[in-house]
Amino acid sequence: MFDFLIHVLIMCCLYSMLALSLNLQVGFGGLMNFGQIALFGCGAYGAALAYKYDLGFASGILIAVGLSAFVSWAFAGIGRNLQSDYWGIATLALAEVVRIIVTNEGWLTGGAQGISGIKPLLPELSGRSQQLGNLAICGAVLLVALLACMRLTRSRYGLGLKLMREEPQLAQSVGYDIMSLKRGCMIFSGFIAAAAGFIFAHYITFVGPDQMFSSETFLIWAMIVIGGLGNHFGAVFGAFLLQFIFAFIPFVKDMLGLPTEFVAAMRLVLIGGGLIGFILWRRTGLFPEKVGGRADG
Amino acid sequence: MKRLLTYAILVAGLAGSAHAKDVTIGAIIPLSGASATQGEDQRRGMELALEKINVNGGVLGGKLSIITEDSAGRAPTALDAAKKLVTVDNVPVLIGEFSSGITIPVGEYIAQQKKVHLNVASTSIDVRKIKGDFYSVIGLDDVSGAFSAQDAIDRGAKKVAVIAPNNAYGQGIADAFAKKFKELGGEVAASIMYTEGQTSYRRELQQLEKSAPDMYVYTAYGKESATINREAFELGLTDTPWYAMYITMCTADSDPKYIEGQIGMDLNYVGPSGADYQAAYKKQYNGDFLSTFNGFAYDAVMMAAAAINKAQSDDPAAIAAALAEIGKKYDGVTGEIAFDDEHQRVTQPYLKLKIASGKVASN
Amino acid sequence: MFQFVVDVALRACDLMLIAVGMSAVYSLMKFPNIALAQYAAMGAFLAIVLQRAGLPLVPSSIVAVLIVGVVAVLLNRVLFERMLAIGSSTAMIGSLAVSMVISAIFLVIIGPSPARFNLEITRPLRVLGARITEHQVLSLGITAAAISVFAILLFKTDLGRCMRATATNNLLADATGIDTRKTKTAVVAISACLAALGGIIITMKGEVNIQTGLDLLLPVFSAAILGGLGNPLGAVGGAIVIAMAETLITNVNFGPILGQDLVFLPAAYATAGSFVILVLTLLWRPRGLFISEVKRV
Numbered sequence: 001m002f003d004f005l006i007h008v009l010i011m012c013c014l015y016s017m018l019a020l021s022l023n024l025q026v027g028f029g030g031l032m033n034f035g036q037i038a039l040f041g042c043g044a045y046g047a048a049l050a051y052k053y054d055l056g057f058a059s060g061i062l063i064a065v066g067l068s069a070f071v072s073w074a075f076a077g078i079g080r081n082l083q084s085d086y087w088g089i090a091t092l093a094l095a096e097v098v099r100i101i102v103t104n105e106g107w108l109t110g111g112a113q114g115i116s117g118i119k120p121l122l123p124e125l126s127g128r129s130q131q132l133g134n135l136a137i138c139g140a141v142l143l144v145a146l147l148a149c150m151r152l153t154r155s156r157y158g159l160g161l162k163l164m165r166e167e168p169q170l171a172q173s174v175g176y177d178i179m180s181l182k183r184g185c186m187i188f189s190g191f192i193a194a195a196a197g198f199i200f201a202h203y204i205t206f207v208g209p210d211q212m213f214s215s216e217t218f219l220i221w222a223m224i225v226i227g228g229l230g231n232h233f234g235a236v237f238g239a240f241l242l243q244f245i246f247a248f249i250p251f252v253k254d255m256l257g258l259p260t261e262f263v264a265a266m267r268l269v270l271i272g273g274g275l276i277g278f279i280l281w282r283r284t285g286l287f288p289e290k291v292g293g294r295a296d297g
Numbered sequence: 298m299k300r301l302l303t304y305a306i307l308v309a310g311l312a313g314s315a316h317a318k319d320v321t322i323g324a325i326i327p328l329s330g331a332s333a334t335q336g337e338d339q340r341r342g343m344e345l346a347l348e349k350i351n352v353n354g355g356v357l358g359g360k361l362s363i364i365t366e367d368s369a370g371r372a373p374t375a376l377d378a379a380k381k382l383v384t385v386d387n388v389p390v391l392i393g394e395f396s397s398g399i400t401i402p403v404g405e406y407i408a409q410q411k412k413v414h415l416n417v418a419s420t421s422i423d424v425r426k427i428k429g430d431f432y433s434v435i436g437l438d439d440v441s442g443a444f445s446a447q448d449a450i451d452r453g454a455k456k457v458a459v460i461a462p463n464n465a466y467g468q469g470i471a472d473a474f475a476k477k478f479k480e481l482g483g484e485v486a487a488s489i490m491y492t493e494g495q496t497s498y499r500r501e502l503q504q505l506e507k508s509a510p511d512m513y514v515y516t517a518y519g520k521e522s523a524t525i526n527r528e529a530f531e532l533g534l535t536d537t538p539w540y541a542m543y544i545t546m547c548t549a550d551s552d553p554k555y556i557e558g559q560i561g562m563d564l565n566y567v568g569p570s571g572a573d574y575q576a577a578y579k580k581q582y583n584g585d586f587l588s589t590f591n592g593f594a595y596d597a598v599m600m601a602a603a604a605i606n607k608a609q610s611d612d613p614a615a616i617a618a619a620l621a622e623i624g625k626k627y628d629g630v631t632g633e634i635a636f637d638d639e640h641q642r643v644t645q646p647y648l649k650l651k652i653a654s655g656k657v658a659s660n
Numbered sequence: 661m662f663q664f665v666v667d668v669a670l671r672a673c674d675l676m677l678i679a680v681g682m683s684a685v686y687s688l689m690k691f692p693n694i695a696l697a698q699y700a701a702m703g704a705f706l707a708i709v710l711q712r713a714g715l716p717l718v719p720s721s722i723v724a725v726l727i728v729g730v731v732a733v734l735l736n737r738v739l740f741e742r743m744l745a746i747g748s749s750t751a752m753i754g755s756l757a758v759s760m761v762i763s764a765i766f767l768v769i770i771g772p773s774p775a776r777f778n779l780e781i782t783r784p785l786r787v788l789g790a791r792i793t794e795h796q797v798l799s800l801g802i803t804a805a806a807i808s809v810f811a812i813l814l815f816k817t818d819l820g821r822c823m824r825a826t827a828t829n830n831l832l833a834d835a836t837g838i839d840t841r842k843t844k845t846a847v848v849a850i851s852a853c854l855a856a857l858g859g860i861i862i863t864m865k866g867e868v869n870i871q872t873g874l875d876l877l878l879p880v881f882s883a884a885i886l887g888g889l890g891n892p893l894g895a896v897g898g899a900i901v902i903a904m905a906e907t908l909i910t911n912v913n914f915g916p917i918l919g920q921d922l923v924f925l926p927a928a929y930a931t932a933g934s935f936v937i938l939v940l941t942l943l944w945r946p947r948g949l950f951i952s953e954v955k956r957v
Binding site: 032078080081082083084085086088089090092093094096097100101103104218221222225261264265266268269271272273274275276279280283 | 691692739742743746748749750752753754756757758759760761763764765767768878881882885889926928929931932935936938939942943946947
């Protein structure tokens, strides 16, 4: 049970990073990104490509950073003139394009077979100590990401983001460059998502295009809506909550003797129903956004 | 409430008695998501095996049971399930998953945990990389692709057009086929990897048609194969021979009229030991096999039970040792099973088949 | 050449009705309803169930279409209207959630195997060298008829005038005495019926399974956006452009140009091609091809 818990906690940390990243875009910047999983994929493939071509750990990070910066930049770029719902669909389509390219360019990415055998983060450890080490790394990276996000949103830049979300014209008139705000927000949050992908690749030692289905993005959306848009702790809490629920539904199934299909349907109902319920009855999520506090607080 | 009570009693029983002989093994299969049909079929195979084992005396004098977890076709969920089964349910043997992309990370974890892992569906040659007590009950793509190529040549094909799904399975088997077919002097005039889940494959088929092959070679999952077969018929491509790799899976969901006369290969599940199984399956589920994967799941459970009985223990290492012994020559419903040094199935008997009067028949 | 036209027409007809429905509902409700693609699958499943229960094909299709219309109106009243009060992005996420719950219901009730109508099978006819089956001709006919009826409804009837007025300026329409809520309800029902009919037509030519709705989502979105969301008849053009792009990628032989026998673009890129067209179009015309509205920031 203890090992299972550690694993669940590691996955919670990774999804928390993805949720933090998406929350920064949606909750603060009002950027309806439906292609979040592509940014995660950039990180994962950074690790995988570095392994496949034997380039070493550091260049893996470089590839991940480069890829995610490029994809975020492209996302922001097509958002130049678009209304948010149009942009949402465009990002969904772009993420799908990325997945299709990865599936078909087998010479580079290993195609649908993916890339397996990636080295774990702490190769010298094994068994439980390795797991604990992984958890420590994930926790530390999550903490750094959380602190960075908090610092960012308290700064003048963060205010600019919120202003862009609420009143883009006003933001422009008081001297914010909307485009560079969008771009900066996308690229910064892209790094956090790529970090999650990078660690994930080393953790499960396998990367493939099946990890980049759009349904993953929807899951992350559910986390931030339930946790509370525009609140960093909300995003992290939402990720932990959903991960824990998913991890423990199978136990409920065992206990009540329910068929396994129940778990599959339950997962969908929980994401979908959770979203609907929170939108209708508690649209601020579990942790409402703090409004009106002092900017430097 | 009643269920809760039984469960409580069961838990109390398990915890309280050291001499309990009941053994639980784990399975991770896709019961939702894109491969749900195949996952359901795997579940059926395991269910039939379990029934048979427990009717015939079970294992170690007690009952065998399987905890089945859904992988939803995603690696993170499958890993959650694997970790639950290993660290919480403490199962000695795991069966699964379906797609190679998930079996590999799950397999590496199971190997680390020193449990026995039975691969019943992932045919990518990449699974050879998994170390530890990892056994493939199914022949890998290099075996089946090569057999199909030889068979196609034997049936007089010189220039073929190939269509297969654009996933790990399709890419793997199409590559293996093309390699062997070229070795034998044939020409692969066109090769298409189709995107799963489309409403139509007309355009892909028309592209193949332009290469003017003397035989079409294809493999597809139930959902898409129904569409492909219908559209090939509608486009009049069925005047040229169609060769199906895993013909039962390729024709399971199709209307008999579209597939009449189709030839192909499949696993030997109607051998001397397979006939009873096929009859039992038909009786239980009121229909033919959903896919080709149920038999492997069945054989895996049967072999696991045999290994547990042989080892007289539910310790993974002892089971693995017994399994290696049994796996020198095991007579399964999918034919003779024997493992090579890397624990991969070497002998995979295939059948040369055709569709006659709407039924799969031997050729 | 004529075969190319037939292929484009058939693919366009798969997407057209659902895309028109998507666009129509957007014109009044001002949010892209993701659940609409699921209504298509729902219509097909209902029609199959009714046919199996002994009803002939035509009545069972009509009943199925009407049921889906009623379901859509109920969902709109209970969920989407309330979500829209919060914002269009919220409603879009809400519709995503609804579509997940519908998936779960399909999974439990229908299971993963594909379903099809019980129809007579025929060899294809040859028309000007192109091969086409009776069902395909019929599906083209039904699509054309449905689009025509919808166009007449939109441009020649009082309801259509109310719809266009409400779409252009909701407040003004309200002030002039148009019952905008009723008009919106009518459009929600009509769009759902169109989607359901679209799903039935796809199934008439083939099969439907629980993934069909989700698989259709992005191509349908692409068609609707290309045509300009909110301009229902523009979606007809959008569907044709998408179908042409996909058919060009899969079926045009570049061999003669390059001096070889057969050179095709990889078929797997057909879907990616249409998404790329979508993104490029949005860069050039942020609100689609057939929208001449002044841009709002």
